[in-house]
Amino acid sequence: MHQHEPNDWKKYVIVLFITATLFAIGIWTSSYFTNKKMTELKSIEDKISLDLMSSETQFSLLQELSCKDISNTVLSSELNSLAEKISYSEGNLGNDNSNVVSLKRYYSLLEIKDYLLMKKITERCGEKSIFVLYFYKNEKCDDCTKQGYVLTSLREKYPNLRVYSFDYNLDLSAIRAMTSIYKVPDDLPAIVINGKVHSGFQSIEDIEKTFPELEAMRKEEEAAAKKAATTKTKTSTPVGTTNN
Amino acid sequence: MEQVYSVIFYGFAFVSVYVQVFFLLTFFDKRRHISWSPKEIELKRYPTITIAVPCYNEEKTITKTMESLLALDYPKDKLTLIIVDDGSTDNTWELVKTFDNGSNVLAFRKENGGKHTAVNFALEKSTAEFFGCLDADSFVDNQAMKRIMRYFENDPRNMAVIPSVLSYNPKNMIQKAQKVEYDMGVYIKKMLGLIGGIQVTPGPLSTFRKKVFDDLGPYRKAHNTEDQEIALRMQEHGYKIDYCPDAYIYTNTPNSVVKLYRQRLRWIYGFIKNLVDYRHLLFRKKYGTVALFTLPTGMISIFGILFMFFTVIYNLLRVIYEKTIQINTIGFHNFFSLNYKFDWFFIDTRAMLFLSIILYILVITSVLLGRKMSTGKANFTVSIIYFIIIYSIVAPFWMLRAIFNSLISKESSWTFERRVTTSN
Numbered sequence A: 001m002h003q004h005e006p007n008d009w010k011k012y013v014i015v016l017f018i019t020a021t022l023f024a025i026g027i028w029t030s031s032y033f034t035n036k037k038m039t040e041l042k043s044i045e046d047k048i049s050l051d052l053m054s055s056e057t058q059f060s061l062l063q064e065l066s067c068k069d070i071s072n073t074v075l076s077s078e079l080n081s082l083a084e085k086i087s088y089s090e091g092n093l094g095n096d097n098s099n100v101v102s103l104k105r106y107y108s109l110l111e112i113k114d115y116l117l118m119k120k121i122t123e124r125c126g127e128k129s130i131f132v133l134y135f136y137k138n139e140k141c142d143d144c145t146k147q148g149y150v151l152t153s154l155r156e157k158y159p160n161l162r163v164y165s166f167d168y169n170l171d172l173s174a175i176r177a178m179t180s181i182y183k184v185p186d187d188l189p190a191i192v193i194n195g196k197v198h199s200g201f202q203s204i205e206d207i208e209k210t211f212p213e214l215e216a217m218r219k220e221e222e223a224a225a226k227k228a229a230t231t232k233t234k235t236s237t238p239v240g241t242t243n244n
Numbered sequence B: 001m002e003q004v005y006s007v008i009f010y011g012f013a014f015v016s017v018y019v020q021v022f023f024l025l026t027f028f029d030k031r032r033h034i035s036w037s038p039k040e041i042e043l044k045r046y047p048t049i050t051i052a053v054p055c056y057n058e059e060k061t062i063t064k065t066m067e068s069l070l071a072l073d074y075p076k077d078k079l080t081l082i083i084v085d086d087g088s089t090d091n092t093w094e095l096v097k098t099f100d101n102g103s104n105v106l107a108f109r110k111e112n113g114g115k116h117t118a119v120n121f122a123l124e125k126s127t128a129e130f131f132g133c134l135d136a137d138s139f140v141d142n143q144a145m146k147r148i149m150r151y152f153e154n155d156p157r158n159m160a161v162i163p164s165v166l167s168y169n170p171k172n173m174i175q176k177a178q179k180v181e182y183d184m185g186v187y188i189k190k191m192l193g194l195i196g197g198i199q200v201t202p203g204p205l206s207t208f209r210k211k212v213f214d215d216l217g218p219y220r221k222a223h224n225t226e227d228q229e230i231a232l233r234m235q236e237h238g239y240k241i242d243y244c245p246d247a248y249i250y251t252n253t254p255n256s257v258v259k260l261y262r263q264r265l266r267w268i269y270g271f272i273k274n275l276v277d278y279r280h281l282l283f284r285k286k287y288g289t290v291a292l293f294t295l296p297t298g299m300i301s302i303f304g305i306l307f308m309f310f311t312v313i314y315n316l317l318r319v320i321y322e323k324t325i326q327i328n329t330i331g332f333h334n335f336f337s338l339n340y341k342f343d344w345f346f347i348d349t350r351a352m353l354f355l356s357i358i359l360y361i362l363v364i365t366s367v368l369l370g371r372k373m374s375t376g377k378a379n380f381t382v383s384i385i386y387f388i389i390i391y392s393i394v395a396p397f398w399m400l401r402a403i404f405n406s407l408i409s410k411e412s413s414w415t416f417e418r419r420v421t422t423s424n
Helices: A009-064 A076-093 A098-125 A142-157 A173-181 A204-210 A212-243 B002-033 B062-070 B092-097 B115-125 B144-154 B173-194 B210-216 B226-236 B257-277 B289-330 B351-375 B383-408 B414-423
Strands: A130-136 A161-167 A190-193 A196-199 B049-055 B079-085 B105-109 B130-133 B138-140 B158-167 B206-209 B240-251
Touching (some): A130 A142, A142 B289, B002 B173, B115 B130, B115 B226, B144 B158, B144 B206, B144 B240, B158 B173, B173 B351, B173 B383, B226 B240, B226 B289, B257 B289, B289 B383, B351 B383
């Protein structure tokens, strides 16, 4: 038998070391970007919190001011984009990641504060809004996914619909307080619309049927928008004419 | 479940990066040993050589193959060509016999029995010191033989030398993707050659000292991959196999996915079956690099590719499932929504992404080094992208089938593959 070249054990070990280093670089780069994302989420939450405080302060002053003067601190779009980011991070880092859980708690508190404030503003200033509190869970709940699609779709259709979603299983006393106030059952998904609980999946048609005022509000809104547009055209026509 | 998946993913990624780093380190360590022959070389001595050309239904390419062999820059009285028609059913024999001159080109016809029988037929007729074999769908560069023989002259321990197999005139996307694979093969095989890790002596003009067959016996059927079996048998007995990167052989590559699939099914099936036959080599340090590196990583890479494939399929099905639920729930509302705003936040920054990037960089480096070694130029071309995409999609299918066939021992025949190749 001929002889093989002697095995270069040193090389196997050096390669192992280099590979481990490359792995460490990959993992470190990933954690660097993940931390940046978490910091971004935290700063968004801080900004929303500041905005909310400002609104609350304004509201406290409302007694002395007219409804016109309250600046429109509508947070829903910011809250929605934050929600998307948190849910994306949940998907990537896992539901039980401590950073994600803490951001989610903060987010839920912000939602509750926004809900309470907006409800007060609506009552005080006579604005028309419908509030939806949506309770879901992450695991083993296909209907929750479906309910999520329905609510997203409805929110886009009816801008006056304000949806606040809460993870039923999130360890947060404020959420537990809400579920006990509204007597939310653990048969999820469950939605609370203007104080009334509906458990199990509700389709777009179900919700529209239960709340015909949604459609009425949308029509009013459209009419108002049309009127505003016509007025604008009327007022702008002379300007256009003079320009010509 | 998620954690099990991550552990498996990182395991495969680690092995894949390890393999590439191993080659790269070998390259930096041994690059001085990668010798380049001047344009025309002279050998101190010109030993006798027999080149066997087994053919089965090769009427389209045999003439060109023979012409390239006749044009080899090697003393004619030292070179014998033995063409063995393995019972072709087309016009091959008519073409082959026109080359027979009764002296240094001999043509024979025998009943169909598979490639190994055709090569062994030529081996029995051969009395030369060296024995080479050339598939009838390949063409040799006229300097190839001298360059191969130089390796035997320079190192008496070399018992077989394999040349650079390059893709001949790639026309379509499938062939261009294969060209990239062959380019990468030049680099990988040279590295394996330098550390004694070659596990296949491919059909296109691998050349042996006749002593190899005298000592170890002729070719075996070996699940229709006799070129893998003989290499493993040589490694088992410590016979050195080297690689000559500047001896060029051009081979016709399959021009469709189906033909590629059949060819690779045979290769991978053969690899698995030969691996089973030679399992006693695995992880035994006395058998060197083949046992510790080539065979284990080859085996792991098959499962790695399958794992990645199933991951992609799983994710695809999940997206389809979610979209179906969405459509069922709210119709096509927002389905084709275009109001998507770019936000860096939604770029995947998991470690898997960065590790995949590292791996792809290493793979592309291998291709470029292979190109540099075979042609002197390390160009990045779009075909590298074809290679990555096509192989990621198609390779799992032949690997899956090869594993399945190995389990039920269903052979993919060489003649069947030939039939498919020539019938199209």
